[in-house]
Amino acid sequence: MIYADYNGTSKLKDSVKKYLIERLEGPFGNPNAIHSIGNQIKMAYEECRKICADLLGAEPHQVIFTSGSSEGISQVFYSHLALNKCNKKLLISEIEHSAIKNVSKTLEKMGFSVDFLKTDPNGKVIIPDEKKEYCIAALMAANNETGVVQDYNEFAKWCRENKTPFFCDTTQYIGKMPFSFKDSELDFAIVSSHKIGSLGGSGILLVKDPQKLKPIIFGGGQEYSLRGGTQNYIGVECMTLALKELVEDMHNSEAQDKIKKDFEKRIKNQIPEAIIIGENVKRLPNTTLLSIPGIHGQGLQIELESRDIFVTTSSACSDNEPETSHVLKSMGLDDSVGRSVIRISLDEKASEKDYADIEDAIIKSYKVLKKIKSY
Numbered sequence: 001m002i003y004a005d006y007n008g009t010s011k012l013k014d015s016v017k018k019y020l021i022e023r024l025e026g027p028f029g030n031p032n033a034i035h036s037i038g039n040q041i042k043m044a045y046e047e048c049r050k051i052c053a054d055l056l057g058a059e060p061h062q063v064i065f066t067s068g069s070s071e072g073i074s075q076v077f078y079s080h081l082a083l084n085k086c087n088k089k090l091l092i093s094e095i096e097h098s099a100i101k102n103v104s105k106t107l108e109k110m111g112f113s114v115d116f117l118k119t120d121p122n123g124k125v126i127i128p129d130e131k132k133e134y135c136i137a138a139l140m141a142a143n144n145e146t147g148v149v150q151d152y153n154e155f156a157k158w159c160r161e162n163k164t165p166f167f168c169d170t171t172q173y174i175g176k177m178p179f180s181f182k183d184s185e186l187d188f189a190i191v192s193s194h195k196i197g198s199l200g201g202s203g204i205l206l207v208k209d210p211q212k213l214k215p216i217i218f219g220g221g222q223e224y225s226l227r228g229g230t231q232n233y234i235g236v237e238c239m240t241l242a243l244k245e246l247v248e249d250m251h252n253s254e255a256q257d258k259i260k261k262d263f264e265k266r267i268k269n270q271i272p273e274a275i276i277i278g279e280n281v282k283r284l285p286n287t288t289l290l291s292i293p294g295i296h297g298q299g300l301q302i303e304l305e306s307r308d309i310f311v312t313t314s315s316a317c318s319d320n321e322p323e324t325s326h327v328l329k330s331m332g333l334d335d336s337v338g339r340s341v342i343r344i345s346l347d348e349k350a351s352e353k354d355y356a357d358i359e360d361a362i363i364k365s366y367k368v369l370k371k372i373k374s375y
């Protein structure tokens, strides 16, 4: 079996699984309690904050533990709603994840206006020339469907010049590419534990100036009163372990990229009509979005599944929608390409053999599906 939907959710890392099994022996306790068990857990939790801050190039007080990326996004966008000074103008790229698109739509109903950053045919978001101040701007560091890496440092400069706080959705980027919060001059960034080899239900919101943030979950003063609720300490311990391993193993990413690109070349040689979306620009080393016009993406996905290979058609959230995704539409791709995509996203340990097995399965599936060309 090859699990090739890492961008949807990752498998649990072996080290995390081992840690978790042992950790389930205890101790358990409320980190806010004053007894020694609570204290011990709180100390370990705060140590995790320091380790995560260090790995991400941030200060410990800039690390807010959350339940995942969607929560971090909602909190930052709602914080701006709650801040009176805000001019009620939002700027987001057309290819943002639905977590950002949908919170923006909600704010629109509350009187905000939304401007969109356009995308070029390679999947890169175009940084505007004109000057305009916004309440908040959002551009993802790397797209979950195409893997295309965006010029977020350049956009951070634009935001600074336009006095606009910058939210960078780093969900797919952190853990796959080198990252430093300090060096990139972002105001907000996020980590989702289930995308980096740990459990679902924890995440990190990085905030340059936490004083400007407001809580959306009120509770007993946890997370510097910015995120109430008893801490998910085991989730945070596991996430810290996964993040540490990924950041420390990052030197492998160039080799990963090469193995992936060799695979893409072989596919294109054997299927001349195959298209690799975003092929000409920098992409995440683990992601291939492949389109074979004339072969329905869902058909190919089912064929591959029958050969024990698990891919998706674009992002998990839109798998049930037979339409071309908003990301591909933004790139100007039509339905003949958009309906034919499958996303192959592997983990950082993917081998040449994994790619060779996927290649073999794609070619065999293609030969079957070609006989019943769907459109």
Ligand SMILES: Cc1ncc(COP(=O)(O)O)c(C=O)c1O
Residues within 6 Å of the ligand: 007, 008, 067, 068, 069, 070, 071, 097, 099, 140, 143, 144, 169, 171, 172, 191, 192, 193, 203
């Ligand atoms: C780019 C991006 N942003 C945000 C999210 C939402 O993350 P979470 O599942 O942690 O809420 C995802 C997950 O699919 C994602 O890929």
